[in-house]
Amino acid sequence: MPTVTLNRKVFENLVGKKISDNELKDRISMIGTDLESLDKNEIVVEIFPNRPDMLSEQGFGRALSSFMDIKTGLKRFEVKPSGDKVIIDKSVKNIRPYTTCAIVKGLKFTDEKIRELIQIQEKLDVTFCRKRKKAAIGIYPFEKIKTPIRYLALKPEDIKFIPLESKEIMNANQILIKHPTGRKYGHLLEGLKLYPVFIDANNEVLSVPPIINSDNTGRITENTTDVFIECSGFDFKVLNDLLNIIVTALEEMGGKIYSMELVYPEKKRTTPILEPRKMKIKTSYVNKILGLDLKEKEIKKLLERMGFGYNKENVLIPPYRSDILHEIDLVEDISIAYGYENLKPEIPNIATIGVEDGFSKFKNKISNILVGLKLLETNTYHISNKQDQANKMELNIKPIELENALTIEYDVMRSWMVPSLLGVLSTNKHNEYSQNLFESGIVFKKGGSETGVEEFTRLAVVTTHKDTNFTEVKQILDYLLNGVGLKAEIQDTEHPSFIPGRVGRVSVNGKNVAYIGELSPKVLSNWGIEMPVSCFELNLTELYKLIEK
Amino acid sequence: MDIKKLAETLTPLEIKILPVLKKYTSFSDIKDKSGIGEVEASRALKFLKNKELISVEEIDKEAIFLGENGKKYLKTGLPEKRLLEIIKDESMSLEEIKFSTTLDKDEINVSIGVLKRKAALDIFKKGNTLILKINDNGRKLLKKEMLEEQFLSKKFPIEATSLTDEERFAYDEFKKRKGIVKKENIKEKTIFLTPTGKKLAASKLSSNVVDKLTSSMLKTGSWKGNRFRRFDIKTKVPQVFGGKRHFMNEATEYVKKIWLELGFKEMTGGIVQTSFWNFDALFTAQDHPIRDLQDTFFLKNSKGKLPSKEVVSRVKKTHETGWTTGSKGWEYKWDPEEARRNVLRTHTTALSAKTISTLKQDELPAKYFSVGKCFRNETIDWSHLFEFNQVEGIVVDPDANFRHLIGYLKEFYHKMGYKDVRVRPAYFPYTEPSAEVDVLDPIHNEWIELGGCGIFRPEVVKPLLGKDIPVLAWGLGFARIVPKYYDIKDLRDLYKNDIKMLRGVKTWLK
Structure with missing residues (x-):
């Protein structure tokens, strides 16, 4: 933030x-x-x-x-017509169709104030303007500009000026390649044949939005008193909100606001529009949401504390508060004015019954059985990588990939659990054996109806010590299934991660639910594990379905 | 402990060794005289020392040990002697000697050198070959035991300062040769009985105490009248490791228990969600920065299905114009394709949205919770993880209000062990009013920020439920409470799975 x-x-x-x-x-x-x-x-x-x-x-x-109750209530902003015009050419229509403009006069700029002005612009750029994707702001010393100003689109090679923080004349193409700001925001003009540009009556380029101002006509100095402000982008309302935030701040800096006439091809408009908006609010609604018993008078006072005006169920919203979308937003402001610290907590006296999810309960019971067998539970990440999931397991599978992973170490969703536990074993070689571990975790496969990704909870158990073998994990599996009233059947199978002849496919009531066996020495050496490992991986989601039946 | 009880603590080994201690003080003597092995003797002495029946003084000394060759020659004889044996009847050339012995080249050379110095050989050249011939001195030497041989058969280690002149001569000779003797520093132990030890050694020790109760003793009753050896119950025992739940899961279970006690129903659901449920249904505009690649994990080439046309159309209209919610909406064009993109849920609030969309009028009021993993596209470091747990909750109740929300959350954190809980204003796109919940960490006396809460906006509730009623909602973290409880400084340690740590960690005691 x-x-x-x-x-x-x-x-x-x-x-x-x-x-x-x-x-x-x-x-x-x-x-x-x-x-x-x-x-x-x-x-x-x-x-x-x-x-x-x-x-x-x-x-x-x-x-x-x-x-803080020092200056409360709605602030009204005076706007005088400047008589100056901005003419919007139809060439911007499919490029960057809208601009809202204003002039603020009588500012006394100092170093400090210039810093403040730059801060306003920079912060709005990143937030409200979404890094200039949604809108862009230009502020210019008005004394350097002759109106009427034209907003139009030209071929980039025909737009020539000295950009800010540069000394040489460049055309718009060169700016996008050479100038640091050009390189940073150039992608916003990608694919356009014509670039938007503001030009004054002397044919001086003011700026190429949303990239950069001219050094000549677009740099505020300590001699500047009057500024021309333009916001450009794709939505007139958004741009008007943005302009309002800027001009009201400049007014607080000591300036006077002047409107401009915007001559669009189809109609004329005048900005800024600083009339407060009206929104209805009901005392009963406020009290219902906040659980309070406020009188209308109190609500009026609270609204005024937040800079609103109030008159007979109508709230007057100052022009810089574009965030008020709904009556509920006013309720929040009222509660802030009331003070969250003054709201008395209460738990309502309504009877509802707590219900734990059946599968969570089942998963817990499984874990408790395993703890009784002296197994240690681990907790590993859902995000893994293909090396761990496939290559190191001598397995040819394609796990589900992330589009925007930050590292190759974590770029796929895990498709089984045993690799996660082998990861744990491989980082614990210095610790005392036996290392007998288990974890129930979610794994991800293609399928399923809503997202195209199906999620299962799988339990992996590994036993790791010098004498571990198939029998040991089979005993654990039998004990576990017996504990939930089921019985396993094992078929011979082949699996590249396991020693041939020591791996089985486990089914319960005819449904395949697990693999069990001794991991192959190749797999163990891929992980750098120097101790034999027996394991099984059991699909708890399927198992639970069988029990539910 | 009195002498009698002490006597009952003695193991058979200690009983054997104790009388010997009256006369002898060096370890090797004690071992020899008690007639037990070296390992047993040291163990018995350790037991006695633990019981403070003996004291042990250690003195640093230099001692001479036999080297690898020394041990070998002790068995096979010295090589010079073996060489003499070979040539005792006839003179032989060097080649012939090499041929008729297992001595290696070095040993033959060394032996010739030694025998030359002892003047036991005559050596002369015949053409290009050396001929060796035994002389009278040599024959005498064959018959008697050399000083070196006497030395070799001594009992090692020998204390370096205690050598006789003859021994010193032999030692100096051997020192010149490879691997016969070596000098090392040793600690010589002198063992004394303590006053209690003396008393005990003087008393009559019966080895008639029983060491182990057996099943057959119980069957036959032969245990009757027997005394059992007393154990040193203060002695340290080797560690054992039981099975254990992961501490994070223990904490999760506890959190679940709290909400169950408060009458909440558990919701579960997928980690992979469409953007629709993760964002759009929660009135998060499609250009909101959270939907950028740098914040949220998206799945590669993966789009899901949107829910029923009715719900989708309401959400669309709400984003665009506010629909019938009384809101302005976000005033932009909503794109269903963007809503289909699959993400790893960034909050479990996606589950809340889904739950609300399935609720029926007669199920109200309804209270739901979930505890689950959520994901944020972050590089892992000590204070950031890309996976974290969220405690989610909603109360769907026509009569719910903001004070109830604060009530539920304060109660939850009280049960988590925090006395002081505060809420302050915050912002989330899907709640209004919104609040941030802080608890006061009593140890460091600082407020910890734990998560967000609020009342779902009408723009969230009405499209999903069909009407606008207050829905209290929260998404709280406890990834900051758990590390504090376990004094974990580096968040990565939560999922590092160091087995030593997992075995040693205390259980969740709340």
């Missing part, structure tokens, strides 16, 4: 008072963010992804000061 670093002084100015460490720690947790670290100068907070509006000093300060 993203963290945001807040300058404590700036933050305390926004809140309007000095706050003790302890109070800060407590309030930051209880508003629904995670405090990472806190010292004299800096506060580092983890912001949950539903609250992109809190990814800046300004946004976080606004929320926290309201939560």
